[in-house]
Amino acid sequence: ERVAAQVHAALGYEKEEILQVSGKTGVGVEQLLRAVVEKIPPPSGSSSSSLRALVFDTWYETFKGVVSLIRVVEGQLAHGDKFLMRSTDKTYEVHEIGIMHPEATPVKCLKAGQVGYILCNMKSPAEARVGDTVCSDASVEALKGFEPPVPMVFAGIYPIDASDFDALNKAISKLLLNDTSVTMMKESSNALGLGFRCGFLGLLHMDVFRQRLEQEHNADIIITNPTVPFRVRLKKTPDEFVTISNPSDFPDQSQVIEFEEPVVNASILMPNEHLGGIMELCSTRRATNMDLTYLDSGQVLMKCVLPLGEIVIDFYDKIKGISAGYASLEYESGGFQKAQISKVSFHLNGKPVDALTTIVHHSNAEQVARRVTEKLKEVLNRQQFEVAIQAMVGGKVIARETLKALRKNVLSRSGKTVGGGDVTRKRKLLEKQKEGKKKMKRIGDVELSQDAF
Structure with a gap:
């Protein structure tokens, strides 16, 4: 009765329409079969018609x-x-x-x-x-409703060892034999080498694909942060939208009329006591059109519209954390809506790191930039010269961290101070070291290793 009341409140079905069936005890199975015969129409086609x-x-x-x-x-x-x-x-x-x-x-x-x-x-x-x-032939009208699957989440897949690229290629090709909804194309990264840009139907689809690569084919892989496809209307083609799934295809802002981002219609079922925390989380993820339905059993159903890009990484984990695992999330595609989109690129001493480039909403650009630059400062190895870690949007630096140089004490040799008390001698050695570090910074190259990535 409690579950029937929830179904009535959440989905609108009358209590007389709800069948109480147990596959374990067999209760209600006969009524279920009768309802199938009564409510589901039989096939209506003719065997004498065209196929x-x-x-x-x-x-x-x-x-x-x-x-x-x-x-x-x-x-x-x-x-x-x-x-x-x-x-x-x-x-x-x-x-x-x-x-x-x-x-x-x-x-x-x-x-x-x-x-x-x-x-x-x-x-x-x-x-x-x-x-x-x-x-039977081309003159027969196709059945309605066919639409090819459209990938909604994209990520780069790279082998940890560059020599395993051919093995990874074969492994992905074998998985595609049983999963044609995955799209794949080769791409190259300065930091990670050769890899693949793959499109998936959703986060769960991507996670299952990754697990199959690791378990069935023993592949050691790195997957980049998942991104969602955006649509853009350009000044040279104002009547049509172009889909962008790779940050390298991001157009110049001066040529853009408008951007659109994908949204989903989300339903979150949770106990009443966790409503405040989850509403606050949804608000920070730019949720709109929030609608609350209180159920009889101390639970509440919240429906809202969320940008897909806000839920693809850690949204589900945070909902489970806030609700101690009691909340559940379901969502379906809700089309596209207008948005301000920016491409955040990261640079080490002025050289771009293409593997970290990402497309985000303009309001989140600075937060993402600061988080990644701070993390890069932690994982990068120090060099003989100073390393500038910068995050840029459209040529403007929005976040920066500086990795200090390793510095040798040139005033000490074999445990003794060089030059005694002569200040000019000490200054000359320090100036020589400074010039050497400037030269190393000019000609030195900083690479983001796969371990750091």
């Missing part, structure tokens, strides 16, 4: 190739038939067709209303996209 089927899952098997699960909406598909994939306009021949019962069981054909699998002469899983339409 139209929906691809709802695909995977790759080593000895069989690409396996596609389909739902036949109209017509029928048999062994040996040829069909067309609507999104690519490529033709294939059915080598095997069957149903999952529960293992793959071959049959002669699939008719309208049936669900099964097909094997054909596909070479790559990218050719079988989830949501695509299988049809």
Whole structure:
């Protein structure tokens, strides 16, 4: 009853519509099956019509190739038939067709209303996209609702040892056979060497991909801070938006009309006593349109609109920390909204470190810059010359730290003071050391090691 009251308050369903079912004891299973028969309509297609089927899952098997699960909406598909994939306009021949019962069981054909699998002469899983339409010819109208997956989180993946680049390339290629929603392209970094820029559907997707690389392929990798794609409207093309997923593609501010950032519609369920802390956290992350619904069981449901860039790194961890693990977060894409966006670049003695460059909201630029420069000062090794650590936005320095030079005591040699009490002799040695350090700073090169990164 308590859970039913929560569902009624949070989702708006009437209590008569809520079925109380237990898979453990079997209570309510019969009522559930009757409700499925009554409320879910049966398939409506005709087996005599032209073939139209929906691809709802695909995977790759080593000895069989690409396996596609389909739902036949109209017509029928048999062994040996040829069909067309609507999104690519490529033709294939059915080598095997069957149903999952529960293992793959071959049959002669699939008719309208049936669900099964097909094997054909596909070479790559990218050719079988989830949501695509299988049809008999190009004149057949595609089923509605197909949209290719759009990556919402991007990160760089680099091998810890540069010699492992080829092994990492093979490992990622194998994972892409079973996960076509990941995008990948090669990129190079002065600090980290050769690597890949990968796009994921979300943070969990990225974390699972990283774990599979480490556990299944024993890959030792570094992943850069995740970023989200922004949209920009330029003066030379004012009628269209360009998507930016890599800081290296960030345009000059003088050529920009406006930026847009992705937002999500978030729902946070929490106990009443933690509401204040979580509302304060959401406010610091630029949350808008906060709406509170108090449930009967001492819990509150908060709905708000949050920029995706504010929740991709540590937002979930902070919510769990504030609520002692009792709060839960769900979100879905909410489109784009206008925003002031800046690119923060970091420099060591005037030379840029491209691996640390990031795109952030203008209000967070100084905070991010100070945090990274302070951390760089801690992890960088001291040199024989002074190192300037700078964070810049559009040519303006917004944060700076200075790493002091290692300094040898030139006034002491073998435990004795050089020059005795002669001040001019001591000054001459100090001036010579100073000139040497100026020369080293001019010709010296500071590199950000992978350990420091």
